Amino acid sequence: MSVRTRFAPSPTGYLHIGGVRTALFNWLFARHHGGQFLVRIDDTDQQRHVDEAVTKILDGFRWLGMDWDEGPEVGGPVGPYFQSQRHHLYRAAADQLVASGHVYRDYSTDQERAADKALADKEKRPYRFRRKEYTAAELAQFESEGRRYALRFQVPAGRVLVLNDLIKGPVEFSTEEIGDFVIVRPDGSPLYNFASVVDDLGMQITHVVRAEEHLSNTFPQLLVFEALGAPLPAFAHIPYVAEPGSRSKMSKRKLAEYEKQGILVYLHQYMERGYLPDAMLNYLSRLGWSFDASQEIFTRPELIEKFSLERVNSSPASHDQDKLFWIQSEWMKSLPLEEKVAGCLPFLEREGVVHTPVDAETCSRIEAVIQALGDRLKVFSDIVKLGRYFFSETMTYDPDAMKKRLKKDGVPQMLRELDQVLAEVEPYDLATLEKVVHDYSEQSSRKIGDVVNPLRVATTGQGVGPGLYDCLYILGREKCRARIAQTLETLAQLEQKG
């Protein structure tokens, strides 16, 4: 039988790192075995359904290149793929379980249950709902008055259930720990532990790979599979993702705090910043999984080939932005120039310094800048921070660089001389530029650094950047001279102010 996995998000908002990783493991496992990966939207609780959220999740998958064989937008033979549209299937399964006696009508009221629970708490024993025995007369009465009831699963007493989890290993759980649980509300809507089983069964899921918060939930689900007379899928429970530098789980409540610390926990935040899908995929796969003692960089095909659930860690992993950043830089290094250009373009456009469609001249300028930037460009959005001054007419000075390189005796005079050098250099190309600046340094008996660094700040405003000659060349003679003039003026003004 072909392997079938599924990712079943509740459409409440953006996907965070942990959720994406769970989906990825499902996808990798399915692809590794040449099986199918399905997406199902778990929206049994209507309040959880946010239309936009489904699109956001799918956009994230598309961006990562995680294709789904069945699910929203693509359909499939065992749909619908929204739980909210599968009520007839839950109804049928519930009817079957009522008929087989596994499920009964529970007429209890909120007040009764609250009282039972309070009593249990008071006696310091765990509260477990158990079937209440009613007389025939009482039942008749309930029915005649149209009293509402929930459908509950009657949990067998005194059994020990065993789950052979692919990641956690064998786990035992006594049915004494499980209260009779509701599978259908009085209004007919199904609950997760029931709907999930009906769907996994109906969709012929062979491997349920999901977050470990579901580990305890698995046992009631096991009972439902059994009652339905269905074969069990295999289960693999993946540990949670902890916040950076900690073993504590990432919490939605701490979102504001993460933001303040510059910690990004949502996939879309990385998409927006210009990370590479391949890098993200690589990072996510290594978070809680390893192939051997040394390999860090994996291509997509390698991941599919080498992934296995056996090598997923059973303990939590914490999100490590530094590692992600490093993997990203590794992938960026090997990205072809034209793809870098394509990736940077949206950021330049948003910044308003180039306009699409770009003409040939602008395009080659972008190429030149990216080439000059080299490995300094780690994520696409860096093009703005690192390369803005190549495109923009105006130049702003980095205060530290200004102080360190320009506010020194003799600098204005040197800049005037260098301006003359630039005015006369012919041809205005990389090699000649380098030669004349070196010659100038020798003739004026200045250390090369004392020439290059002020000139860099005078023409780019920044203390760091690509090699100076690259900068001078890309900027062009006129712009360089104009900026030197601007710098001299700025320095003169500062001088006056004292």
Next chain:
RNA sequence: GGCCCCGUCGUCUAGCCAGGUCUAGGACACGUGCCUUUCACGCACGCAACACGGGUUCGAAUCCCGUCGGGGUCACCA
């Protein structure tokens, strides 16, 4: 609180199932140095962990028990 899962450098991890080859390996981050016009890259070196306590054994990171810590679950949430 009951039950369940988890615990190797700051972080990702190898080693654990089949105890000795582990004075615990790799990577990120960090520190130092080299290269160098800055930064980045690259190279070299360094810092740094078996949560704790018992037991089993000739021998334990590896097996067992306990403690502590983290997480989950006990809903007519998913």
